[in-house]
Each structure stands twice: as structure tokens, then as C-alpha cells.
Amino acid sequence: MADFKEVYYQLLDAFGPQGWWPIDGKYIAGDYSKPASESQMLEICIGAILTQNTNWSNVEKALEGLKNARLFTLKHLSAVSEKKLSALIRSSGYFRQKAKKLKLFAAHLLKYDSLTSFFNHPTKVVREELLSIWGIGPETADSMLLYAGKHPIFVIDAYTKRIMSRIGVCEQDVDYHALQGEFHKYLDADVEKFNEFHALLVELAKRNCTKSNPSCSTCPLNQSCERIGV
Ligand code: SF4
The missing domain is CATH 1.10.1670.10 (Helix-hairpin-Helix base-excision DNA repair enzymes (C-terminal))
Incomplete structure (x- = not known):
């Protein structure tokens, strides 16, 4: 073998x-310092959901749309209407499903002070909690854990x-x-x-x-x- x-x-x-993971569309080779902020952490989590069944260039357009609409916080994502969110992320495909997933993810994580405090829990705990959210499977959960939360998975x-x-x-x-x-x-x-x-x-x-x-x-x-x- x-x-x-x-x-x-x-x-x-x-x-x-x-x-990896690209932030603001930039890939900086050998730089493992990201995410360096809550917003970068959120960008990775949103990207992990949006990239399901599509290629990254479609995700980038959707991320840009969300940034321009100033929706890059858990609070704003959970509060925006599913219809408006769907329109903003249309380029990523399966946009109605993905809008629902993003809203459920944001609403679920709102109970924590921050994404940092959420990801500070043990890997097993964070993983089980992510998997309990509708629309988040093992690949998406592990992408969030590794790239946003820096867990070795x-x-x-x-x-x-x-x-x-x-x-x-x-x-x-x-x-x-x-x-x-x-x-x-x-x-x-x-x-x-x-x-x-x-x-x-x-x-x-x-x-x-x-x-x-x-x-x-x-x-x-x-x-x-x-x-x-x-
Ligand atoms: S391209 Fe794939 S199948 Fe071909 S040698 Fe490389 S790993 Fe093997």
C-alpha cells in the first residue's frame, strides 16, 4: 500500500x-495563519456550505454578494429572509437549500459568544454539534473544523x-x-x-x-x- x-x-x-483556505479570493502559499478574525472564520464556514456540489468560482461570486450586502455576521445571516439570501447566493447553485442551511447554521451558532469560543470546544463536541445542524454532513463539518477551527481532522x-x-x-x-x-x-x-x-x-x-x-x-x-x- x-x-x-x-x-x-x-x-x-x-x-x-x-x-488554502482562500480568504477574500486570495491563496497565499505556505501561510497557515488564517483565519485571523471572526469574519475570516465565518467566511470559511460559509464557503464550506456554499461549495457543496459546485465549483469554487461560483462560491466566490456568492461570497462577494454576501459581503456587499453586509451579511457577514451570524446575526445578520440568521435574520435575513431566506428569499433575499437565496437571491444573493444564486451563483452557488442549490441556492434555496443553501440559504436554508446558512440560516440554520447561523441561528445555531448564535448561542455562542463567537465562532472562536465555539471552536475552542473539543473536536468531538464541535463535530457532533455541527453534524446535528440540518444540511451539514461530515465533509462540510470537517472542512469547518480543520480550516476555520484548526482542529486536526x-x-x-x-x-x-x-x-x-x-x-x-x-x-x-x-x-x-x-x-x-x-x-x-x-x-x-x-x-x-x-x-x-x-x-x-x-x-x-x-x-x-x-x-x-x-x-x-x-x-x-x-x-x-x-x-x-x-
Ligand atoms: S493520475 Fe491518478 S491513476 Fe494516474 S498515476 Fe496519478 S494517481 Fe494514479
């Missing part, structure tokens, strides 16, 4: 740091499943938590590394390990991949 650490360093050597997505199954770590339909458990087993619980590794896997999936016709000849993992060309 592929060595998780080796895969990480091969990707890092090939692509360099990715600068690995985010699994369809790209991760695709790549890890092709290099021989798991089956394509692997269970979310089973694959997450493998990352936690073979890597140290390191927020910066988890941040970077997930971003690198997304980059690989876009550049080389595409759904059909992967570009294996230029893939940084092609020496160790078990299923070149699938």
Missing part, C-alpha cells in the same frame, strides 16, 4: 503549498476517494470515516499538514487524476500508483 507520508511529500514537491471528499482508491489504499466507494481513519492512523495529527495534504489532493485530482482519462504520464504519483490509466 502507498505510504501516506511519501504521497504527501511527492505532491508537495511537485505542486508546492496551495495556500482530515477532510475526505470525492477527489480523495478517487485518488486513494486508484493508488491502491481503498475501494472507490470506501466509507468516509474508514478512509479518514487511515489518514489519522498514518499521519501525525498536524493541522498544517492536514490542511496542505487535502489541498494537494484536490490539486492532483484537477491536474492529473481526473474522473476519466487521467494524465498518468505526468502525475507525481505514477511511480507508486497501482492503477495507472484507469
